Amino acid sequence: MVFACFFTGTVVAQTDDKAVTVSGSVQSDILIPQDDDKIGTEPTSDDLQTNTYAEVNLMSKYIDAGLRMEYLEHPLPGFEKDFKGWGVPYFFVKGKLKNAELTLGHFYEQFGSGFIFRTYEERSLGVDNSLLGGRLVVKPLKGVQLKAITGKQRRYWKLNHSWVSGADVELSLDQWIRGFEEQGVYLTLGASFVNKHEKASEDEIFADATHQLNLPENVNAWDVRAQLTKGPVSVLAEYAGKTQDPSFDNGYIYRRGHVAMLSMTYAKSGLSLLAQAKRSVNMSFRSRRSMTGTSSFINHLPAFTMEHTYALAALYPYATHPDGEWAYQLEAGYTFKRNTFLGGKYGTGVKINFSHVHAIDRNDHQPMIGSTLRGTDGYGSAFWKWGDQTYYQDLNIQLEKRVTRDFKLNLMYMNQFYNMTIVEGEGGMIHSNIFVAEGKYKFSNKITLRGEAQYLTTRGDDGDWLFGLLELSLAPHWMFTVSDEYNCGATNLHYYMGAVTFNIGAHRLQAGYGRTKAGYNCSGGVCRYVPASKGFTLSYNWNF
Secondary structure, eight states: OTTGGGOOOOOOOOSSTTOOEEEEEEEEEEEEEOOOTTTTOOOOSOSOEEEEEEEEEEEOSSEEEEEEEEEESSOOTTOHHHHOEEEEEEEEEEEEETTEEEEEEEEOOBOTTSSSOBOOEEGGGTEEOOEEEEEEEEOOSTTEEEEEEEEEEEETTEEOSSEEEEEEEEEEGGGTOHHHHHHTEEEEEEEEEEEEEOOOOGGGOOBOSSOBOOOOSEEEEEEEEEEEEETTEEEEEEEEEEOOOOOTTTTSOOOOEEEEEEEEEEEETTEEEEEEEEEEESOOOBSSTTOOSSTTBSSOOOOOSOOOOSTTTTSSOOOOOTTEEEEEEEEEEEEEOTTBTTTBTTOEEEEEEEEEEEEEOOBOOSOOBTTBOTTSOOOBOOSSOEEEEEEEEEEEEEEEEEOSSSEEEEEEEEEEEEEHHHHHSSSOEEEEEEEEEEEEEESSSSEEEEEEEEEEEESSTTOOEEEEEEEEEETTTEEEEEEEEEETTTTOOEEEEEEEEEEETTEEEEEEEEEEOOEEEEETTEEEEEOOEEEEEEEEEEEO
16 A cells, blocks of 8 residues: 555556557555553554555566565564565566576575475565575476576565575476377476575584584485376375485574475366375474574475364464474365255265374484584484374365355364464463354345354364354455454454455455454465454555
8 A cells, every 4th residue: 555656557568569558456555553461462663554465467478577666664463573574585587488488686495395495485484585685497398397496585575695596307207108098197206406505604503522423514305206197186296305404493403404295186077085194204394494483494394284264263373483384284085966965955065184293203312412412413213103292183074055046154173183282482371262154145045144153162272262253245346345353262352354355357455443452374284373453454465
């Protein structure tokens, strides 16, 4: 909203090779904060807090370019420490010619599943770990793609000093072997390599009376993978490793890192199946070994847990444990057809999801310096053996049922184990049962009412929670929402919220008032702590 005046329209592409198209977006989230001792809001001297982003991109046949301006001089709660400031932290120029493209400036990229390299932006989590440097993508032959990258990684408003370089190759064998294509078989092989070159700084020289750490300037990581798809079945196998990388995350030990993953999916005729397993150990990979936080990670370890959208189901989200874990996920979904006994007149959908994350086995038998494993190989770890702690477990069952032509009902039951000590540092194991009912009634083509009722019961943490929501949609422009998240256990606090949303064309404006609970906001196993807040909110989005 602050920068909306910078962009007043779009440039429509012409029909020849010199055509240029301009696109972009503006996003501004504003809070006028109020103090509230009951929910523990943090004091601030700012009368208005905002995270504002304005992005513009120019695209043509041979050259693309873009930049993003960010204004966080008075940032929203949870962004004060590192995000405060403003400027242009992202810009790029990309040249395109036949089967090759070269990007100079900032860029995002991912090799395979991201086990050794993934840069991306997720504003709600405060993640923007782009590289400033160069990226080359070449397709020299049919079914062959090569990538090469090098640069320094963004960390908030600065760059980490280390150089990150790497390469990736993917081979689509089905485009080479005629028999594969005729049989509907698709086979892709991939391999990646990443090097981090980082000199030790003065604050990373550790010494005692008899020992001083020799920190490696070069850390190498590699990844190999294969994905096979035939008809409704797809199988992905991937393995990655990392050389010695003593860091803050692992207590400056010299153990090598590894991650192995197997994922299988099936989808046909209303039936879907998913089975995944992952074992990782010591795979924290940062562009600065002494840093914490999410924006210095070179890699990404996805959590094999379901990402919930319901408020109470997402109250205790899991964050991937980079030191090591065994993770499993199983999911089965089936849609019963219309006009059958279980499907009824309109059909019925059922989905069951189970995820379990467990500690790896650790044998801390190495000699120690002082009271830690620092400077040693760390620990041994039998591949198939579990450790003695459960980090997370979630069993949930969902039912989707259209009761009448105008009324749709969703039900969910969830049984969850959440090791708060592992994820947040303290709190013990939280065992909860969660019940969700969501109904949507369509009064006409323009008027829809949606409601949610949720209940979480637990003997741990703050005890039981209730959540209710009503949302009235008046298409195509208006939406009115009220909700309340109430702790009926230890605190008896209400986290109420009301909002009005207006949409017109590519513009979206939302105004609201209420409280926000302190807690963790997570996506894909990456989490950010958000402090409690209260006040008037205003959000503006425009895509052009």
